[in-house]
Amino acid sequence: MYDHCIIGGGIVGLAVAMALQERLAGAKIIVLEKEQELARHQTGHNSGVIHAGIYYAPGTLKAKLCRDGAEATKQFCRENSIPFETCGKLLVATTNAEVQRMEALEDRAQRNGIEYSRLTIGQLKADEPNIAGLGALLVHSTGIVDYAVVCRAMAHRIVERGGKIKRGFEVRAIHEHEKGVRIEASSEVIETRKLVACAGLQSDRIALMAGLKLDHRIVPFRGEYYSLPASKAKITQRLIYPIPDPDLPFLGIHLTRTIDGRMTVGPNAVLGFAREGYAKCSFSLQDVGSMAGFPGFWKMARKNWRSAMSEFANSASRARYLTQCQKYCPSLTISDLQRPQAGIRAQAVMANGSLVHDFLFKQTNRMLHVFNAPSPAATSAIPIGRMIVDRLLERGESFGTVPAQAEA
Known part of the structure; x- marks a missing residue:
């Protein structure tokens, strides 16, 4: 019997495990990850930016978590000799409206x-x-790091403090009972007093497996980006972002330096047809069927069809994609857009078709499920982990329920 089990070996799940060890010395903690590597999905495919928090409404939890998280991330990197750089970010206006x-x-x-x-x-x-x-606008404190490296250091700290990390454990069934939660894989069963699920792209399925009733589903959005050639790797010294359009749910195509010396351009935000299909034209019948069978998906599609068509066109045409980049970096050419890659964002969509832009939680007596972890989740992971642990522990043995959606 474990005291706490965390499903999900991304940065949020690992941050929860670290926070539990900070608060509960000697507690038996295990992290379950279905892949053989940690940070295999959203964490390992993000831009690597340590955000400053300029986009978020003043006074909100999201703004505070981002500021606190940026400093906590940098401090964790210093303590563990992880390379990072505070290079700054430029938000560039190219029109009078911007x-x-x-x-x-x-x-x-x-x-x-x-x-x-x-x-x-x-x-x-x-x-x-x-x-x-x-x-x-030049935001001085924005930085860059490799979050997969951060996750490996987190895992090392968890194990060093007596925790356990089990890779290759694909959850098949979850049963909550009076004394805890039973988690089943194909050939192994784990019992825990409390469960925290940080399953990202599979978070709704994990919750449904556990018997929760949900009024949302996860819809995958592909963020497709390109690497610039080595000759253009130093085309800027900072990160270059457009001024975001408040009518659109994503930030727009930007130039991003990486900590290993590369320069990427992107991402767009196009509907994905496979939750974990990173190659272009990936298709999963199960994932498409899940979307098509959810009425909220069709309501969302009707509200956003114009921007969706534009994103699909940018995805299909490298020339259209280039035009978006040339608004602020006119010297780029189509031959500069090399080695296409993609990350996939787990976007929670409510039954009324609205996109969830904050964190989305649901709790039972012995489980807490984290559904939506939007940017800046990687930057804010350490204080988010502590916030989740506060929710767990403030209610003692039975931590009750909270509203499904909580601003973060």
Whole structure:
């Protein structure tokens, strides 16, 4: 019998395990991961950015978690000799409408206590000669790291403190009972007093397996991106982001430096037809059937069909994709878009068709399920783990229920 079991070996699940060890010395803790490697899905396919939190409404939990998480992530990297770099990020306005939206972001930066500088056209050109725009916000504290490396260090710390990590454990059944939770794989059974599920792309299926009733489903969105050639790896010294459109759910195509010296451009946000299919044109009958059978998917599709068609067109045409990049980096050519890759975002969609932009939790007497972990989940993972543990422990042996959706 374990005291706590965590399903999911991504960064949020591992952060929960570390937080439990901080609070409960000597507790028996196990992390279950269905893959043979940790951070195999969302964590291992993200952009590697340590976000500063400029986008989030002042005073919200999401804004606070991002600021706290950025510092906690950097401190964890220092303690474990993990390479990271605080290179800064430029949010570049390329139209008059974007200049106005940039002013709103500037107000958010001030109210969130984020250090930034506003650059004129001339200052932008001097700071980044290869970037074109009418002005920009320079967010000084944004950084880059390899979150898969962070996860391996987290796993080492968990095991060093007496925890256990079991890879290759694919959950087949979950039974909650009076004294705990029974978790079954094909050839093994684990008993735990409490369960935390951080299963990302499979989170709704894990919850349904455990008998929970849900009013949402996970819909996969592919974020397709390209690597620039080595000759363009230093085309910018900072990360380059467009000014986000508040009417769209994603940030837009951007230039991202990586900690291993590469430069990527992307991602877009196109509907995926396989939750774990990273190759282009991946298709899973089970995953498509799950979407098609959920009324909320069709309501979401009707609300967002115009942007969906645009994203599909950008995905199909490298030339259209390039046009999005050239708005702020005109020197890029189609031959620069090399080695296409993709990550997949686990997007929770409610029965009414709305996209969930905050964290989504559901609790029972002995289980807590984390469904939606949007950006900046990787940046904020360490304080998120502590927040989840607070929810577990503040209710003692039986931690009750909370509203399904909690702002984070």
